[in-house]
Amino acid sequence: MALWLRWRMLDNDQVLRLVQLAQQGDLTAKGLLVEENAPLIKSVIKRFRNKGIEYEDLYQIGCMGFLKAMKNFNPDFKVKFSTYVVPMVIGEVKRFMRDDGAIKVSRALKTLNLKINKFIEQYYKDKNTSPTIEEIALHFEVDSQDVILAMDSAKMPISLSTPIEDDSESITLVDRIESEEDENAKMIDNLALSEIIKKMDERDKKIILLRYYFDKTQSEIAKELNISQVQVSRLENKILENMRNKLTS
Template identity: 40%
Template sequence: MIIVEKQQNRYITLQKTLSKQEFYILIEKYQKTHDPIVKEELLVGNMRLVLSLMKRFYQKSKHYEDLFQVGMIGLIKAIDNFDTSYQLQFSTYAVPLILGEMKRYLREESQVKISRTVKDLSYAILKEKEKYLVEKQREPTIEELVSNLQIDQHSIIEAIQSTQSVASFQEIIGHDDQNELHLIDMIPLDKETLKHYHQHLDLKKAMTCLNPREQKVIQERYYKGYSQCEIAKELFVSQAQVSRIEKNALEKLHKKLV
């Protein structure tokens, strides 16, 4: 069955998306023979996955054809390295690889300048994720990235965030009756809301002055609602020690914010 789908004012001819059983039959045949015709069947049968992921970036890149091509590179990597022994749905494995290629392309295309150090780290993280996907058929957690790359958590998160494409306030995100709905329409601009945003950003920045244990106590006390006794059990300390840690942390935050 052939499906014709309209994308960006043009039409793309697709085969019906392969079922899990159909895909497994073809992938096992390809991995045994490396037949390019079978590989082509797998690519065409999963092309809709690439197109569906591209919808996330419609307003973020003018180079639609290039984005499609890099998405197909991710799909090729997924087909070449998929391990059938895990009995996973192919999309579970392929999506992170396809998105990784698209985000890498958008990062290089972006007008926002990112330092070479952060770029190098984000590339190392991407390669580690790809390696992890091949070996364990899943993406590594932040903690596993920290352990494997021997990089602190803050730097890991910063590098991952740098790969996120920048959104314009004028980006169209939907329609309301006959009118286009832009991102800026969804952001409240009243003084109280902006004040709340600024306070949140100030507090987030101030939290960096705390040591890891103090940060944990503050987060669990004021964001997760844990009692001092519950935190004490988790940290293997007394409730009195948790109380002192919390008091010291609050004093530090007060000085920083004032």
């Protein structure tokens, strides 16, 4: 039976065991993980094709991100290993692009971002909620990763790690929940917070979306909810405290 077929039959506990062995220095486990995740790495890096980097170089960079994911993964993150791997590979490629300084956002991504921005605004007006990445991708008939890249390209406040303005300080939603985190921990918080937000009641979700996704001030939110700015401030602090508790529980 092919290695790939055997891999596909592994359950989550078996995958975690392989990762644990690899972290302990087992070269066989490490080699198997790299080999069998090659299709995942290739799927991620293909989004960066035609950006001025040779495919083989892209693959090597992606593998570096994968190895970092394998080294740093912890079951306590409470996400699947593959879920952890994808943003780590993307992050490694984007770091290379940023540090190398030779890659610029394509015109196509910028154009797509403008369309996405208009779609999100109209969607929110119509349904009083924000569309998911999958819904946006379906609307424009593109891949979800293309949506993420397009939104990141314009520094839209859609990412939980994108800076927003709060008085004189530049903060992010993750910054409000946790401070002084390393890059890997912040990425995991992004994933966990996304799940927490999905399960909020509509009022709390609306406050968080307006505040951190649409960059609204507390006063603007107060007008929309027909309450005082003080009430919004208290609600926001309470919501963030609840999120912090869930994140650390």
